[in-house]
Amino acid sequence: MATIYRVWLFFQEHIVGTLAAVTLLVVTVFAVSEMFGRYLAGHTFQWGQDAVTYLVVAATFLYFGVSQAKRAHLAVTLLPDWLRAGGRVDLALAIRSIASLCVVLFAAGFVYWGLPAAERTWRVGTVTESLALPMWPFQFALVAGMAMMGITALFQLYRDVMRLLGRDVFPWETDEDQLEL
Numbered sequence: 001m002a003t004i005y006r007v008w009l010f011f012q013e014h015i016v017g018t019l020a021a022v023t024l025l026v027v028t029v030f031a032v033s034e035m036f037g038r039y040l041a042g043h044t045f046q047w048g049q050d051a052v053t054y055l056v057v058a059a060t061f062l063y064f065g066v067s068q069a070k071r072a073h074l075a076v077t078l079l080p081d082w083l084r085a086g087g088r089v090d091l092a093l094a095i096r097s098i099a100s101l102c103v104v105l106f107a108a109g110f111v112y113w114g115l116p117a118a119e120r121t122w123r124v125g126t127v128t129e130s131l132a133l134p135m136w137p138f139q140f141a142l143v144a145g146m147a148m149m150g151i152t153a154l155f156q157l158y159r160d161v162m163r164l165l166g167r168d169v170f171p172w173e174t175d176e177d178q179l180e181l
Helices: 002-041 048-062 064-069 078-085 089-124 136-164
Strands: none
Touching: 002 048, 002 064, 002 136, 048 064, 048 136, 064 136, 078 089, 089 136
């Protein structure tokens, strides 16, 4: 299981994370060039605004799994930090496990309802407002990003439950918010 998780983390950070970062860089350069084109040359691409908007959202969703792997995605740590400081590390770890379970359930619901919606968009041929770009690649990117976040949270849930049971299944992994039992 540890090897599978290591491969998954490598894929998340080095492949998907790099793809999302490069996409954001390219989109930023394109948006700036569109701005200069509009004000200096009086010309822009009709589909430019749609491309920037949807690519930024898609890249952000694709990065959700990387954020989850670093436990930096929607992390509210006030109660677990307070419990850990008070010596109740087991309770803090249980709360973190419940949070991971909530992420898994939310991502599963998103994928369950989002996949048929994205497939329908592809089948029907829905396009963006500029009528130049198909919507299905962006919607599939949203579903894929949420699925990757859910898979990462599932690994984290497994790790935290095993730690509650006294087993450290991924001892090489270090979190900034590492909860020591």
